[in-house]
Amino acid sequence: MSLLLSFFRLFWVACCALTLMAQTRLLLNMSMAPGWLDGFVFGGTVFGYYWTHPNRYYRNIALSTGFLGGICFMIPLIASPAMIPGQLFALTPVLFWLAYYGFQRPGNAGLRGLPFAKPLTIALTWAWVTVLLPTPPAQWTNLLFLLLGRAAFVFALALAYDLCDTEYDLRHGLRTLTRSLGIDRTFTLIYGSLALGGICIFANQHFNIYDSPKAAALIASLGISAWWLNYLPHKEAWKALQKPLIDGLMVAQFLLVLLTDYAFPRT
Numbered sequence: 001m002s003l004l005l006s007f008f009r010l011f012w013v014a015c016c017a018l019t020l021m022a023q024t025r026l027l028l029n030m031s032m033a034p035g036w037l038d039g040f041v042f043g044g045t046v047f048g049y050y051w052t053h054p055n056r057y058y059r060n061i062a063l064s065t066g067f068l069g070g071i072c073f074m075i076p077l078i079a080s081p082a083m084i085p086g087q088l089f090a091l092t093p094v095l096f097w098l099a100y101y102g103f104q105r106p107g108n109a110g111l112r113g114l115p116f117a118k119p120l121t122i123a124l125t126w127a128w129v130t131v132l133l134p135t136p137p138a139q140w141t142n143l144l145f146l147l148l149g150r151a152a153f154v155f156a157l158a159l160a161y162d163l164c165d166t167e168y169d170l171r172h173g174l175r176t177l178t179r180s181l182g183i184d185r186t187f188t189l190i191y192g193s194l195a196l197g198g199i200c201i202f203a204n205q206h207f208n209i210y211d212s213p214k215a216a217a218l219i220a221s222l223g224i225s226a227w228w229l230n231y232l233p234h235k236e237a238w239k240a241l242q243k244p245l246i247d248g249l250m251v252a253q254f255l256l257v258l259l260t261d262y263a264f265p266r267t
Contacts, residue, residue: 014045019254020130027210036072043069119158127151149200156193213264221253
């Protein structure tokens with residue numbers, strides 16, 4: 001059971017990234033069939049989160065998965081060299097993540113050590129990967145509010161992550177925004193970030209990026225997220241699973257949109 005739980009934690013975040021990519025495709029009525037990009041994002045996410053892990057077992061898996069993700073990135077380029085400029089632009093989140101870790105191991109330098117920059121970098125990286133990568137560049141000018149709303153949602157989750165990591169951050173001398181603000185003001189910022197996400201949903205519905213049923217599903221997911229992020233810290237017995245349960249809000253959001261799409265198909 002312990003080994004199974006370890007594998008779950010190792011790959012769960014990457015699965016959440018794929019669900020947010022699938023959600024973007026669903027919202028924009030794109031094909032949800034997985035491709036090489038999904039392999040690249042899955043491998044890159046596992047690598048990005050675990051390449052500095054103190055356990056060599058985790059690091060080796062992260063390196064192997066990252067290598068396979070790199071192969072998934074290269075295969076389309078070999079088949080179609082004309083895609084190279086666009087694909088290289090897709091690597092921008094890699095620079096965000098390297099800056100987050102300070103371009104070094106064990107990863108306690110760089111933006112990770114700056115209180116506000118840490119959750120902001122995470123939010124921008126996830127929004128870039130899950131909104132821009134699965135969509136054609138010609139559509140990007142229409143996706144401002146989708147990008148901003150996704151970043152606001154992930155920013156709220158990143159703050160909740162920091163609340164779970166308080167003891168680790170204290171041991172390693174990391175300054176975080178949640179420590180600076182305190183619990184009450186951190187939750188005010190979490191709720192404000194989710195509210196910003198809600199405003200972006202209404203903007204996307206207004207500009208016909210997606211229809212009203214999908215907007216309603218997304219609004220419902222933000223309400224569930226606000227309740228869950230407040231409820232979860234009080235469950236001390238769930239301490240070991242708090243972060244995966246926070247990540248689960250991404251999957252829950254996708255499932256709500258998916259159910260709405262089946263119940264109210266766009267004509």
